[in-house]
Amino acid sequence: MLDLMEKSDVTGVQQSAQNQTGVPYLTIRDLTKRFGEFVALDSIDLEIFEGEFVCFLGPSGCGKTTLLRAIAGLDIQNEGSIDQAGRDVSVLPPAERDFGIVFQSYALFPNLTIHKNIAYGLENKGTGRRDIDDKVAGLLELVGLSAQAQKYPAQLSGGQQQRVALARAIATRPGLLLLDEPLSALDAKVRGHLRHEIKELQRKLGVTTIMVTHDQEEALTMADRIVVMNHGVIEQVGTPFDIYRNPASPFVADFIGTMNFVPGTLQDSHRVDMQGVALACDPEKIYSDGQEVLVAFRPEDLVVCERDERENCFAATILGMEFLGSFYRADLEIVTGQGRFVVRADFSINLIRREALGVGQEIHVALRTGVISVYPAPQAGEQG
Amino acid sequence: MSELSLSGAPVKPLKPKVSRDDWAMRGFMVMIGLYLLVTLALPLYAMLSKSLENRDGDFVGLANYVEYFSTPALFNSIGNSITISLVTTLITVTLAFWFAYGLTRSCMPFKRTFRMLAMVPILVPSLLPGIGLIYMFGNQGYMKELLLGQSIYGPLGIVIAEVFFTFPHALLIIMTALSIADGRLYEAASALRASRSKVFRTVTLPGARYGLISAAFVVFTLVITDFGAPKVIGGQYNVLAVDIYKQVIGQQNFSMGAVVSVILLIPAIMAFAVDRRVQKKQVALLSARAVPYAPKRNRVLDVGMTLYCGAIILIILLILGTCQYAALVKFWPYNLELGLQHYNFDIVDGGGWEAYGNSIRMALWTAFVGTAVIFVGAYMVEKGRGFDEGRGLFQFFAMMPMAVPGMVLGLAYIFFFNNPDNPFNFLYGTMAILVICTITHFYTVAHLTAMTALKQMDKEFEAVSQSLKQPFYKTFFRVTVPVCSPAILEIAVYLFVNAMTTVSAVVFIYGTSTQLASVSVLNMDDAGDIAPAAAMGMMIFYTNAVARLVHLGASWLLEKRTQAWRVK
Numbered sequence: 001m002l003d004l005m006e007k008s009d010v011t012g013v014q015q016s017a018q019n020q021t022g023v024p025y026l027t028i029r030d031l032t033k034r035f036g037e038f039v040a041l042d043s044i045d046l047e048i049f050e051g052e053f054v055c056f057l058g059p060s061g062c063g064k065t066t067l068l069r070a071i072a073g074l075d076i077q078n079e080g081s082i083d084q085a086g087r088d089v090s091v092l093p094p095a096e097r098d099f100g101i102v103f104q105s106y107a108l109f110p111n112l113t114i115h116k117n118i119a120y121g122l123e124n125k126g127t128g129r130r131d132i133d134d135k136v137a138g139l140l141e142l143v144g145l146s147a148q149a150q151k152y153p154a155q156l157s158g159g160q161q162q163r164v165a166l167a168r169a170i171a172t173r174p175g176l177l178l179l180d181e182p183l184s185a186l187d188a189k190v191r192g193h194l195r196h197e198i199k200e201l202q203r204k205l206g207v208t209t210i211m212v213t214h215d216q217e218e219a220l221t222m223a224d225r226i227v228v229m230n231h232g233v234i235e236q237v238g239t240p241f242d243i244y245r246n247p248a249s250p251f252v253a254d255f256i257g258t259m260n261f262v263p264g265t266l267q268d269s270h271r272v273d274m275q276g277v278a279l280a281c282d283p284e285k286i287y288s289d290g291q292e293v294l295v296a297f298r299p300e301d302l303v304v305c306e307r308d309e310r311e312n313c314f315a316a317t318i319l320g321m322e323f324l325g326s327f328y329r330a331d332l333e334i335v336t337g338q339g340r341f342v343v344r345a346d347f348s349i350n351l352i353r354r355e356a357l358g359v360g361q362e363i364h365v366a367l368r369t370g371v372i373s374v375y376p377a378p379q380a381g382e383q384g
Numbered sequence: 385m386s387e388l389s390l391s392g393a394p395v396k397p398l399k400p401k402v403s404r405d406d407w408a409m410r411g412f413m414v415m416i417g418l419y420l421l422v423t424l425a426l427p428l429y430a431m432l433s434k435s436l437e438n439r440d441g442d443f444v445g446l447a448n449y450v451e452y453f454s455t456p457a458l459f460n461s462i463g464n465s466i467t468i469s470l471v472t473t474l475i476t477v478t479l480a481f482w483f484a485y486g487l488t489r490s491c492m493p494f495k496r497t498f499r500m501l502a503m504v505p506i507l508v509p510s511l512l513p514g515i516g517l518i519y520m521f522g523n524q525g526y527m528k529e530l531l532l533g534q535s536i537y538g539p540l541g542i543v544i545a546e547v548f549f550t551f552p553h554a555l556l557i558i559m560t561a562l563s564i565a566d567g568r569l570y571e572a573a574s575a576l577r578a579s580r581s582k583v584f585r586t587v588t589l590p591g592a593r594y595g596l597i598s599a600a601f602v603v604f605t606l607v608i609t610d611f612g613a614p615k616v617i618g619g620q621y622n623v624l625a626v627d628i629y630k631q632v633i634g635q636q637n638f639s640m641g642a643v644v645s646v647i648l649l650i651p652a653i654m655a656f657a658v659d660r661r662v663q664k665k666q667v668a669l670l671s672a673r674a675v676p677y678a679p680k681r682n683r684v685l686d687v688g689m690t691l692y693c694g695a696i697i698l699i700i701l702l703i704l705g706t707c708q709y710a711a712l713v714k715f716w717p718y719n720l721e722l723g724l725q726h727y728n729f730d731i732v733d734g735g736g737w738e739a740y741g742n743s744i745r746m747a748l749w750t751a752f753v754g755t756a757v758i759f760v761g762a763y764m765v766e767k768g769r770g771f772d773e774g775r776g777l778f779q780f781f782a783m784m785p786m787a788v789p790g791m792v793l794g795l796a797y798i799f800f801f802n803n804p805d806n807p808f809n810f811l812y813g814t815m816a817i818l819v820i821c822t823i824t825h826f827y828t829v830a831h832l833t834a835m836t837a838l839k840q841m842d843k844e845f846e847a848v849s850q851s852l853k854q855p856f857y858k859t860f861f862r863v864t865v866p867v868c869s870p871a872i873l874e875i876a877v878y879l880f881v882n883a884m885t886t887v888s889a890v891v892f893i894y895g896t897s898t899q900l901a902s903v904s905v906l907n908m909d910d911a912g913d914i915a916p917a918a919a920m921g922m923m924i925f926y927t928n929a930v931a932r933l934v935h936l937g938a939s940w941l942l943e944k945r946t947q948a949w950r951v952k
Binding site for chain 1 (some may be wrong): 948
């Protein structure tokens, strides 16, 4: 278990290193966008490399769509620059940039057939009718809709429409593909399937892709790198593994996956006192001793153990259990000399059966040093 | 974060580059905006300054206004106009509300027929109901006894004619308001065992209140600015719109005509401003996710509503039928033999059959040119990028015509275009100026129809098209126009019908070679040739009825051809 994790940690590093060599394809510098008084994007800096699949992830209103629209030239920023493929495109209108785009609504032309929708961008470019037809046929095959060529968008399912929009966007072979919440209008089953398909297509074409999403699962499964945004600023940029395992801020930790936050005090650079539970930890940043902190760990990282069998082991009582399909989420009450607090823990069905766990039972749980994150405690009045 | 922001250099705000498409779209918008400036704002300004001049064109300040308010024969019209408008508003809105209630909340039969026939008054000039009333209740009217000695010439006649004329306008608005009712509210009310009258007071009326207010303002504005009905049947009862006509055509007192126009503008603009605010609230009401209300059978209500709506339709048809009958009768009321001699328009004053031909030409030009101009203008203002101040100004210009009464617009045209120093003077007396005036006069409603249709289109079509490096006009012709074709047809037929029936604006600016059918109804009636006036009025009605039928057929064909992609 331990080995496996470290291995994937290493591959994650390798992957990003391989991607991030050389000159970035897209460079965003100091980009600010205001709507009246409201600052939608606050001096954003970001580099995206050729062939990368990048996800902008964040809650609604975080500025992720605004950033995408600035990159497309649809809503040009107030300040800052955007370089694409060595060219300064900061103030250019959309038609003078190089991108294909798929909107949440797909924006398929309702009165044109699927064939004509896909051919739309190929026309007026000096390409012959026959060449256009060949290209469209190829694209239709690529997205598996050859039989639907003569139908109208309204006659297709949502997933099919989505693929038409994708085919139309890549028809002109743009250097950059922008996807604005492309899957959010679909139901869960179709979404899972298309997720895989889009990723495959992107890999096949090697086109640099930016996708905006508020769905963390989508971002984790599809992206090479994730850009987590909140309140118009970038909270963290990293591989999905990085973002999940080493969230840079409590916001990222909370937004992606589930996280327990318990107030604590830092003893020294390797020990923290979590409301009376002493834990060994390995914080990335060195804070001053005695500082108030937030101790964070994921529910799945709590491991049931025998008393004092492992490091960071402490006693807890099961307050309640919620059945979530493949596992149970348990509320654990921890009572110490300083008071009591409750954390969540995920236990597999097998474990529950094997250990015969039940509500009211007292157990021992442990936390591996590497899974504990420590953040400075929020100041009074600051949002957690 | 970055070194750049730390350097402390002041950051220059970026200036987006304006693409060739942007320039082109703004160019079109500015052109149409200038069109509105020249055909609306400048003439109104000319009129305003004329009201401050004497007959010789010297500036006299407010002297004309002082004269106006010291002449009871003139300022009494203000009270008259307001009285007539208020009374008509009350009657029309009440009648139209119950008619709309029958159409939307009962299970009465013939709903479609009733609805269609209730729209008939829109197809005739407002002069026509007055003529019908003269034959019914005038000195030789066949139902004169019903009035018990009262005279139809005066406020009574005006109000009846105006109710006829404004009924469909009120009905359309109130019906829209009633048909967006939320069925769940009614289910909740009946689950709480509320009585029928309580449901009506607590659910139906509040739901329709914006519609009722809006309808009231529309009717009020229509009546206070209407010229046709009081002209024909008003007798000695003076109202503002007719005063303008009398001052200008009768006494050649243009300055006083301008003064009356300015006074008439005030209530019209006020009513318009209030209505716009109410309309916005109505839209907010619409956006709620509601379950449509489905009326249940109720014998008493259904029979009662059938009788009520039937009676109203009968009255509408009776007034119209009387006009047609009178137009065919040889010599009312002495020789009731039927014949077509009154259709020999060429032997009476008013322009004859040529005027009818002119009207059709004018209406067709208005429909074609007007639809193109208005739709293109709406597209540029709705789908253009940047240039927000320009777009806002354009939107303001496009809304203005609604607040300007036809008489005022027509008079303003005299002052502006008949000025020899005006470079557009060559237009005066031509067919072109009639078309221009009519397009401007009816601009707002057509513009709003176009905007509604455009707003319903995915706002990302243009963005997608730009990303595919296609010019805007390709999207416009290949996507926007086909998708909006029902609205475009609707605008065209609206302009056609109104161009056929309008009198108020064009009465001041037609020339000897550009007489119009609607104006000839007025002139024949003025000359005492009432039967030919009725005959011509009915010709306008039949022409508009055919136009509506053609529209219906075209819509049906369109729907059939496009149903493959319109399915939702």
